[in-house]
Each structure stands twice: as structure tokens, then as C-alpha cells.
Amino acid sequence: MNPLDRYEPLVDDREAFREACERPLPYAVRVNTIKATVDRVTRAFDEAGVGYESVDWHPALLTLDGKAGRTWPYFLGWVHGQEEVSALPASVLDPDPGDRVWDACAAPGSKTTQLAALMDDRGTLVGNDNSLGRLSALRHNAERLGVTDLVVTNQDARNFSLKPLDFDEFDRAIVDAPCSCEGTCRKNPTVLDEWTLDHVHQVVGIQKGILRRAVQATREGGSVVYSTCTFAPEENEAVLDHVLDSEDCRLVEFDPSLETSPGVTEWEGQEYDPSVELARRVYPHQNDTGGFFCAKLEVTG
CATH class of the missing domain: 3.40.50.150 (Vaccinia Virus protein VP39)
Known part of the structure; x- marks a missing residue:
């Protein structure tokens, strides 16, 4: 079943429900405001050539074109991968x-x-x-x-x-x-x-x-x-x-x-x-x- x-x-x-369930999920990160600001993270992504989009309903969330795991913002604890x-x-x-x-x-x-x-x-x-x-x-x-x-x-x-x-x-x-x-x-x-x-x-x-x-x-x-x-x-x-x-x-x-x-x-x-x-x-x-x-x-x- x-x-x-x-x-x-x-x-x-x-x-629409079934079609959405069959699509891959966009990859998102949350900016960790203990260590960084959204502006600081987006500047770092710009410098690293990482594409991103802001999430309308949450100012600290970004969806990325790729993964964040091998970027400096991730290693420094500025972002955390979070659905x-x-x-x-x-x-x-x-x-x-x-x-x-x-x-x-x-x-x-x-x-x-x-x-x-x-x-x-x-x-x-x-x-x-x-x-x-x-x-x-x-x-x-x-x-x-x-x-x-x-x-x-x-x-x-x-x-x-x-x-x-x-x-x-x-x-x-x-x-x-x-x-x-x-x-x-x-x-x-x-x-x-x-x-x-x-x-x-x-x-x-x-x-x-x-x-x-x-x-x-x-x-x-x-x-x-x-x-x-x-x-x-x-x-x-x-x-x-x-x-x-x-x-x-x-x-x-x-x-x-x-x-x-x-x-x-x-x-x-x-x-x-x-x-x-x-x-x-x-x-x-x-x-x-x-x-x-x-x-x-x-x-x-």
C-alpha cells in the first residue's frame, strides 16, 4: 500500500500533491546567527560561486543550487543544512x-x-x-x-x-x-x-x-x-x-x-x-x- x-x-x-512528492527536495541551509549574519553568508557564497535563493517566509533560510558541505561557511559553522x-x-x-x-x-x-x-x-x-x-x-x-x-x-x-x-x-x-x-x-x-x-x-x-x-x-x-x-x-x-x-x-x-x-x-x-x-x-x-x-x-x- x-x-x-x-x-x-x-x-x-x-x-499537484503527487507530483510534488515525486520531485527531488530543494537543498536548504539555515544561517547560524550565533556565528554569522545572512549578509556575511551570502557574500561568502557569492565569492565561492555558490548559487542561492532566499526563502520568503524565513529570513535565515537559503536554498542552494548545490550542497553546502564543502564550503567555508559550512566548515566555519556559519550555516547548517536543514530542510x-x-x-x-x-x-x-x-x-x-x-x-x-x-x-x-x-x-x-x-x-x-x-x-x-x-x-x-x-x-x-x-x-x-x-x-x-x-x-x-x-x-x-x-x-x-x-x-x-x-x-x-x-x-x-x-x-x-x-x-x-x-x-x-x-x-x-x-x-x-x-x-x-x-x-x-x-x-x-x-x-x-x-x-x-x-x-x-x-x-x-x-x-x-x-x-x-x-x-x-x-x-x-x-x-x-x-x-x-x-x-x-x-x-x-x-x-x-x-x-x-x-x-x-x-x-x-x-x-x-x-x-x-x-x-x-x-x-x-x-x-x-x-x-x-x-x-x-x-x-x-x-x-x-x-x-x-x-x-x-x-x-x-
């Missing part, structure tokens, strides 16, 4: 310098290091992952990009303990949850061949547990962003519905700055809390990106 067939009823233009739409959740969380922020599923670190840049590398940023192997990539990326406000932890996020820290709640948290990943098919087409509905059902419990813990660990009035790179409502709106019912939180509206679709309130006979419409779905044909899902919650108690 091709999972894209399953999700065609959710999109506004099925033909365009994956920059959305950290932008939506929008932490302030000095905040206490938890990235529950941090490795390999694109969103974590983006959060550090948004915080001006000031405050406490806790990057957690349950995979020790993946944490080595997080550490490497943080070091190359000059991140110093990062605390790295290796825990199951569903049972995350703040005991090793000197505080007992976060100001903000981000859960970029492990998922079935169909939205990454433009850069990794094999995910469609490997996809199974059984895996969707297996990972849902993990997603619910991590998001619940993120809400519990965040102070009243704080924000939690939930994101995935799957189209499956079971992993997106259904997870939000579960957490809204079990924790003190509410979904809030946000401006994603790029073309999106609202969350779906009904899927295969299941109805979800009407407020899940405030979540945003990003389909590949809307902005020539990967597929994505993003929602923002406010902790109310």
Missing part, C-alpha cells in the same frame, strides 16, 4: 534569550541549534534523546555551530526527570516526535516502501506519552510545540486530542508565515476536539517543501 493514496482525500489538489519546513517548529515556539527550553527529541540537532540561535545562546536549552548514538551527532553539530547554552540528556522523554537540573519546570518545550515519516519522501523515497499501518499504531503511544510529559514539565502560561513529518491524523490530530483531554492545556493559533492547511477534525470515523483545526498541515505542493505538521499549545494549569 502506498501511504500517499491514503492521504489524498486530505489535500486540495491531488495531482526548509523543519525550521517551522522552533520558529513557532519562538523562545526568548534566558528561557529554559526543553527539546524532548533533539538529535541530530537541527531544531535544537536553531532554538539556541533564537535564544542568542543565552538561557538553558536541554536537548534530550533516548538514542545515545544519535546524541553524538547532536554534540557534533552543537560544537560546530558554537552553541554553549546546551545541556545534553539521554532519557526516555515519556518519563523525563528534571532532578539533575537546578529548576523544576521549563518555560517552553518542543516535541518533534518520532513518526512514520511519509512527509520526508522527497529526500528519502524508501520511507514509502517501508511504511506500514502497524507502525503508525505502534508509534502513536510514544507520541502521546512524550507530548503529555512536555505539557507536565512546562510552567503555567508556557508554550509547547508539537510537530511531525507525517500526514497521518492518528499521529497528529489524534495525539493532540488525547493530550487536550488528559492534560491542562489548550491549542492556540499561530501564524506559520507559509502556505498551510488547517488540522482535520475527523478521520476514518473518529472525531477530534474542534480546536485541532488550529494546528497546521504543510503539504509538499504548497511551498515546494517536505510534508509537515505543527501545533502550538499553551499550558493552562
Whole structure:
């Protein structure tokens, strides 16, 4: 079963959706504002003969004609390869310098290091992952990009303990949850061949547990962003519905700055809390990106 067939009823233009999913994904980099400015990076690319275009919705993102891995801006930590739409959740969380922020599923670190840049590398940023192997990539990326406000932890996020820290709640948290990943098919087409509905059902419990813990660990009035790179409502709106019912939180509206679709309130006979419409779905044909899902919650108690 091709999972894209399953999700065609959710999109506004099925033909454009399928065509976009079959095209290669543009290569994008995020300017690391801890070490450089956008102007400094673009001047360096001009000197190196690297073609680039600015991304309309995000001032620190550039799409390149080629790869950045062998250029001086990359080696110096001025840029980081990051799929365009994956920059959305950290932008939506929008932490302030000095905040206490938890990235529950941090490795390999694109969103974590983006959060550090948004915080001006000031405050406490806790990057957690349950995979020790993946944490080595997080550490490497943080070091190359000059991140110093990062605390790295290796825990199951569903049972995350703040005991090793000197505080007992976060100001903000981000859960970029492990998922079935169909939205990454433009850069990794094999995910469609490997996809199974059984895996969707297996990972849902993990997603619910991590998001619940993120809400519990965040102070009243704080924000939690939930994101995935799957189209499956079971992993997106259904997870939000579960957490809204079990924790003190509410979904809030946000401006994603790029073309999106609202969350779906009904899927295969299941109805979800009407407020899940405030979540945003990003389909590949809307902005020539990967597929994505993003929602923002406010902790109310």
C-alpha cells in the first residue's frame, strides 16, 4: 500500500500533491546567527560561486543550487543544512534569550541549534534523546555551530526527570516526535516502501506519552510545540486530542508565515476536539517543501 493514496482525500489538489512528492527536495541551509549574519553568508557564497535563493517566509533560510558541505561557511559553522519546513517548529515556539527550553527529541540537532540561535545562546536549552548514538551527532553539530547554552540528556522523554537540573519546570518545550515519516519522501523515497499501518499504531503511544510529559514539565502560561513529518491524523490530530483531554492545556493559533492547511477534525470515523483545526498541515505542493505538521499549545494549569 502506498501511504500517499491514503492521504489524498486530505489535500486540495491531488495531482499537484503527487507530483510534488515525486520531485527531488530543494537543498536548504539555515544561517547560524550565533556565528554569522545572512549578509556575511551570502557574500561568502557569492565569492565561492555558490548559487542561492532566499526563502520568503524565513529570513535565515537559503536554498542552494548545490550542497553546502564543502564550503567555508559550512566548515566555519556559519550555516547548517536543514530542510526548509523543519525550521517551522522552533520558529513557532519562538523562545526568548534566558528561557529554559526543553527539546524532548533533539538529535541530530537541527531544531535544537536553531532554538539556541533564537535564544542568542543565552538561557538553558536541554536537548534530550533516548538514542545515545544519535546524541553524538547532536554534540557534533552543537560544537560546530558554537552553541554553549546546551545541556545534553539521554532519557526516555515519556518519563523525563528534571532532578539533575537546578529548576523544576521549563518555560517552553518542543516535541518533534518520532513518526512514520511519509512527509520526508522527497529526500528519502524508501520511507514509502517501508511504511506500514502497524507502525503508525505502534508509534502513536510514544507520541502521546512524550507530548503529555512536555505539557507536565512546562510552567503555567508556557508554550509547547508539537510537530511531525507525517500526514497521518492518528499521529497528529489524534495525539493532540488525547493530550487536550488528559492534560491542562489548550491549542492556540499561530501564524506559520507559509502556505498551510488547517488540522482535520475527523478521520476514518473518529472525531477530534474542534480546536485541532488550529494546528497546521504543510503539504509538499504548497511551498515546494517536505510534508509537515505543527501545533502550538499553551499550558493552562
